[in-house]
Amino acid sequence: MLQAINCLRQAERESREQALESKEKQLQRDSEDYQNDSQSESQEVFRSVAAKVYAFLHDYAQQHGYTFVERGSKDNPIIWYAANSVDTTTAIVQAYNAKSGIAAPAKPTAPALKN
Numbered sequence: 001m002l003q004a005i006n007c008l009r010q011a012e013r014e015s016r017e018q019a020l021e022s023k024e025k026q027l028q029r030d031s032e033d034y035q036n037d038s039q040s041e042s043q044e045v046f047r048s049v050a051a052k053v054y055a056f057l058h059d060y061a062q063q064h065g066y067t068f069v070e071r072g073s074k075d076n077p078i079i080w081y082a083a084n085s086v087d088t089t090t091a092i093v094q095a096y097n098a099k100s101g102i103a104a105p106a107k108p109t110a111p112a113l114k115n
Contacts, residue, residue, distance in 0.1 A: 058081060068081055068082040
């Protein structure tokens with residue numbers, strides 16, 4: 001009889017351990033879901049606010065003749081707005097490619113249509 005009680009206790013202990021492990025896994029999944037959801041929500045709110053701020057800065061800069069609006073420090077400058085006329089990205093990339101001696105990758109061509 002004592003052996004039967006010990007077996008029952010062991011079975012109950014194992015059952016409770018499995019239930020606890022299952023609950024821990026579910027809590028972990030719920031926590032990860034919450035983090036992902038809140039991160040996505042935060043990014044969406046940021047994008048919404050950033051779009052409004054950029055639209056305002058664009059209009060404000062044009063009205064006042066600004067070519068760019070910058071904020072930050074020497075170590076962490078942030079450009080909030082730059083007029084299209086001051087976008088030097090293409091010129092810088094071309095100059096870098098010329099100096100590096102490595103040709104820029106060819107633009108992919110559209111595949112020919114087969115009849």
